[in-house]
Amino acid sequence: MLKMNKIHTFLFCINLFLFLGIDNAHAQNDSLVYNERFGLYLGADLFKLARTSYDDNYSGFEINGDYRLNDNIHIAAEIGNDNYTFEESNLLVESSGSYIKLGANKNFYTNWIGMQNMIYGGFRVGLSSYSQTLKQFNFYTIDNTFEPEIQVVDREFNNLSAIWTELQFGFRVELLKNVFAGAHVQLKVLVNETDLQNFDNIYIPGFNITNDFNALGAGWGYSIRYLIPLRTKRKTQAINPGK
Amino acid sequence: MNKNFVKHSALLFLLCLFFSCERDDICPPTTPTTPFLIIEFFDVAQSDENKAVQGLSYIAEGTTDTIPLGNTDSIAIPLNTNLNTTRYQLIRNTNNPDFINADEVEFIYQISEVYINRACGFKAEFRDLSAIRQAENPLTNNWIRSVITEQINVENEQNTHVSILH
Numbered sequence: 001m002l003k004m005n006k007i008h009t010f011l012f013c014i015n016l017f018l019f020l021g022i023d024n025a026h027a028q029n030d031s032l033v034y035n036e037r038f039g040l041y042l043g044a045d046l047f048k049l050a051r052t053s054y055d056d057n058y059s060g061f062e063i064n065g066d067y068r069l070n071d072n073i074h075i076a077a078e079i080g081n082d083n084y085t086f087e088e089s090n091l092l093v094e095s096s097g098s099y100i101k102l103g104a105n106k107n108f109y110t111n112w113i114g115m116q117n118m119i120y121g122g123f124r125v126g127l128s129s130y131s132q133t134l135k136q137f138n139f140y141t142i143d144n145t146f147e148p149e150i151q152v153v154d155r156e157f158n159n160l161s162a163i164w165t166e167l168q169f170g171f172r173v174e175l176l177k178n179v180f181a182g183a184h185v186q187l188k189v190l191v192n193e194t195d196l197q198n199f200d201n202i203y204i205p206g207f208n209i210t211n212d213f214n215a216l217g218a219g220w221g222y223s224i225r226y227l228i229p230l231r232t233k234r235k236t237q238a239i240n241p242g243k
Numbered sequence: 244m245n246k247n248f249v250k251h252s253a254l255l256f257l258l259c260l261f262f263s264c265e266r267d268d269i270c271p272p273t274t275p276t277t278p279f280l281i282i283e284f285f286d287v288a289q290s291d292e293n294k295a296v297q298g299l300s301y302i303a304e305g306t307t308d309t310i311p312l313g314n315t316d317s318i319a320i321p322l323n324t325n326l327n328t329t330r331y332q333l334i335r336n337t338n339n340p341d342f343i344n345a346d347e348v349e350f351i352y353q354i355s356e357v358y359i360n361r362a363c364g365f366k367a368e369f370r371d372l373s374a375i376r377q378a379e380n381p382l383t384n385n386w387i388r389s390v391i392t393e394q395i396n397v398e399n400e401q402n403t404h405v406s407i408l409h
Contacts, residue, residue: 088268090364139324139367140270140359141277145303146323151356151365198358212268212360 030239034114035232038068041180043225048080057085060205064223066105074105076122082130082205090138091202097130099206101166113237115174116227118182122168126188128206132157134199155199162193162204164217178227183220190215268362276359277366278400279319280350287388287408293317296409300337302345304330311337319400322350324367335386335409346387347377350405352397369397374405 045062052059062080069075083096103124111117134155139148170184190210193201203209208219270276286294293316300311301320312318323329330349336342352369359366374390389408397404 088361088364090270091361137356137365139277139356139365140363141321141324141367142272143277143279143321145306145321146325146329149325198356200358200361202361210361212362 032113032237032239034235034237036116036235037178037227037229037232039230040228041066041068041074041225042228043180043223045078045080046222046224047220048082057087059083062221064225066225072107074107074120074122075103076105076124077102078124080206082203084203084205086202086209090140092135092137093202094133094135095130095201095203095205097128097160097205099126099128099130101126101206103166103168105168109171113235117174118170118172120168120170120172122170122184124166124168126162126164126166126206128162128164128204130160130162130205132160132196132199132201132203157194157196157199160194160196160201162190162201162207164188164190164204164207172223172225178229180225180227182223182225184223186217186219186221188217188219190217270359270363274359274363275366275399276363277321277324278368278397280322280369280397280405281400281403282318282320282405282407283403284316284407284409290406290408294409296333296335298335298337298339300334302332302334309334309337317403322352322367322369322397324354327352327354333387333407344384344386346379346385348387348390348407349375349377351375371395372397372404 042065043063045064048060048062052061060080060082062078064076064078066074066076078101079099081096081098083094086093086095101124103122105118105120105122107118107120109117109119134153134157136150136152138150141148166186166188168184168186170182172180172182175181188207190204190207193204201210208217210217284294284296286292295314295316297314299313299315299318300309301318302309303320304323320331328349328351330347332345332347334343334345336344350372351374352372355368355370356365357368358364372392372395374392376385376387376390379385387407387409391406391408392404393406394402394404
């Protein structure tokens with residue numbers, strides 16, 4: 001599974017580089033003129049869809065959108081649903097629920113005229129509403145005189161919620177007109193979660209897996225987006241032969 | 244193609260790879276998990292004096308292995324988390340065929356589940372502990388004179404849970 005992730009990542013990044021050369025600016029007299037498109041980007045996360053098909057312990061999706069406010073700032077949101085089964089030798093836990101993330105991205109990349117690619121950083125606040133079921137466990141013991149039997153409990157923890165903050169770093173490339181592919185990583189800090197009686201939040205939809213040591217989490221995504229242009233802004237750039 | 248874009252993308256690509264590697268959690272050996280039962284042996288004539296058992300060994304119920312412990316006045320043995328009772332044969336003078344003597348002790352308890360963390364999962368703690376020596380006929384055949392439950396709950400291995408007088 002890990003290997004497949006890496007191969008997918010690799011192929012995806014290779015594809016992106018192949019398409020980087022697209023340039024649809026055109027020359028007019030002695031300067032370049034281009035109508036830069038502003039509007040709503042709508043898309044879906046490809047990683048979650050892919051994982052749904054190859055990982056028996058996961059199903060889910062994410063729809064994302066962002067609106068370009070000005071040259072560099074996009075307000076952004078994601079909504080999604082995650083169902084994940086945590087399966088380790090001592091624990092079998094099912095988590096499922098929905099989440100929403102709200103925030104903004106800032107583009108740090110200066111495009112050549114005619115291109116609307118992005119390298120961006122972003123900030124989100126995430127909210128998740130979910131439930132968790134402890135299906136079964138084994139008592140942990142360092143002695144094997146009495147091999148612990150599997151305890152099947154089917155214990156439900158409902159109406160759980162969590163809030164976290166998230167930093168995103170990613171890039172986005174226009175593959176075809178108005179069609180953008182992107183990849184990003186997520187670094188998160190859990191701010192609040194429902195405390196459980198004699199148990200823990202193992203997986204929080206949207207936040208991803210938690211850990212025993214701190215409130216940090218991580219994730220990543222590959223997205224495909226369609227730009228619905230709502231307005232354009234005329235950009236010109238002088239042709240400078242000396243450059 | 245813009246060099247800067249390639250450089251940044253490559254960096255991000257490396258980050259993607261980094262996050263692909265999920266570490267499996269491993270329960271550290273220093274984490275207290277399901278506790279052992281701590282038994283201390285005392286002199287029946289002077290019950291505040293520890294008294295070592297010569298050639299002590301045990302056989303756990305349902306197993307055939309004799310586990311040798313040597314000459315000792317304190318042992319730690321596991322309790323069965325699948326049942327509410329565990330029986331042990333405690334054997335004195337294991338290596339001396341003339342004086343070998345096996346007594347059976349039964350431990351009865353309730354099990355409670357205590358969550359530790361993701362890596363270790365749950366541990367068992369034992370409540371309402373009682374310990375019974377199986378009486379033999381005649382009673383003088385028992386090398387164990389008396390069994391005393393010192394701690395009714397077995398939650399850790401810091402204290403002696405059961406005292407045995409012999």
